[in-house]
Amino acid sequence: MRIRWCRLFHEVWILFKKDLLQEFRSKAAINAIFLFSIVTLTAVSYSIGSHAISDFILAALLWIVIVFSALSAFSHIFLKEEEAQTADTLKLIAQPTPIFLSKWLFNTLLLTLLLMVIVPLFVGVFNFQVKNMPLLLLSIFLGDIGLASGGTIVAALIAKASRRGALFSVLSFPILLPVMVVGISAAQIAFTQEGSPLFPSEITALFAYDVVLFTTSLMLFDFIWND
Template identity: 70%
Template sequence: MPMRWWPLLNEIWVLFRKDLLQELRSKAALNAIFLFALVTLTAVSYSIGSFNVAPDMLAALLWIVIVFSGLSAFAHIFLKEEEAQTADTLKLIARPTTIFLAKWAFNVLLLTLMLLFTVPLFIGAFNFTVYHPGLLILTLLLGDIGLATAGTIIAVLIARAARRGALFSVLSFPVLLPVMIIAISATKIAFRADPTDLFISEITAMLSFDIVLLTASLLLFEFIWND
C-alpha cells in the first residue's frame, strides 16, 4: 500500500476509536439498537404465534426488524457532536472524507453487532432452516453496508434540524427502500431449498447500489459538512 494512504487510514482510525471509546463508556447507541431489536423481534414473534410462515414472509419480517433497529441508532452519530459542541473542532482537525468514513465504519460495526444478536434469535424464534447460509451471510453483509451508508449520510443532514426523529425517518425511507427490496429478494432465496443460481442478479444489484451510494455520499458529505 502506498505510504500516502497511511495518514488517511490513521486519521480514520483515530476518529473511529474516539467514537468507539465514547460508546463503550455511555453505551447509548448499543442499548438503543439492541433493545429496539429485542422489542421488535418479540412483538413480531408474538404476533405470528404458532402459525407456519412462508420463507418469503420470513425474509420480509427479518429485514423489517433489521432496518428499524438500525435506524434507532444511526441518527445519533452526528447529533452527539452537535450536542457536545465538538463538530466545529472536528472540522478544524480532520478532513471531511476521514470524518465520514470513520462515522460510517462505526455504524457498520454497530449494525454488525446487532445482526450477530438478532439473526440467530430470529431463526430460533421461528424455528426454520436456512438452506443457503453463505448466501444469507453475504446478503446481510451487503445490506449492512448499504444501511450504514444511508444512515450516515442522512444523519449529517438532520443533525442541526429541529425535529430530527421524524425527519430522519422521512428522509431514510426512499434511500433505504431499494436496499430492503433487493435484500428481501436475496434472503428469500437463502431460506428456500431451491437451487441458488438465481441469486446472482440480487447480489450484483446490492453490490452496485452499495458502491454508488457510498461514492455519492463521500462526494456530498463535504458540501453538507462544511455548510
C-alpha cells in the first residue's frame, strides 16, 4: 500500500514538473494570463472611477476578476498536449489519476501566483481596508482549489473540441458559479466585520463544495481522458 502511494506521488511529481518546466520555459502563456488579469483589473477600476461603492460590490468585483483570470489560465492546460500531439503518448506512460492530479496541481499553483498579484493590487487600487484578512485569505484559498478542480475537468472535456474557447467558458461557469457566490459572501464579511469568526458558514460551504467537486472531477476524468 505504501509503495503504491509512493509511486503515485512520484508520477504526479514527474508530470507536474514537466508541465512546470514546459510552461516557464516558453513563458508565453503565463505572460498572457498575467497581462489579461491586469487588464481586467484596470478595466474594472476605470469603470468604477471615483464613485463610492459598497462592500458587497467590492467583493463581487474582486471575485469577477478572480474568476475571469482563472478562466484565462485553465483553458490551455490540456490544449497544449493536443497541439503538441503528446496526449496519446501521455496516455501510454501514465494512468489517468496522476495525470489529473498533476494538471490540477499546476492549475492551483498558477492561480495562486495570479492571486498573489491580483488581490494586493485590487486592495491598493480601490483603497479600502480589509477588516478580517485571515478570513479573506482562507476564502480565496478554498476558492482557488474549487476553481482549479472545476477548470481542470472542463479543460479535459473540451480539449478536442473545435471551438474550445467558447465551450470552456460556457461549461465552466455553471460549475464555478457556487464558488463565486459563496466567495463573494465570505469576502463581504471579511471587508465589513472586524473580529468575525474565521470559520463562518461560507467557509464550511466552500470546503464542502471543494471536496465534492474535486472528488467528482477525479472520478470522471478516467472516462473523459480515455474516451
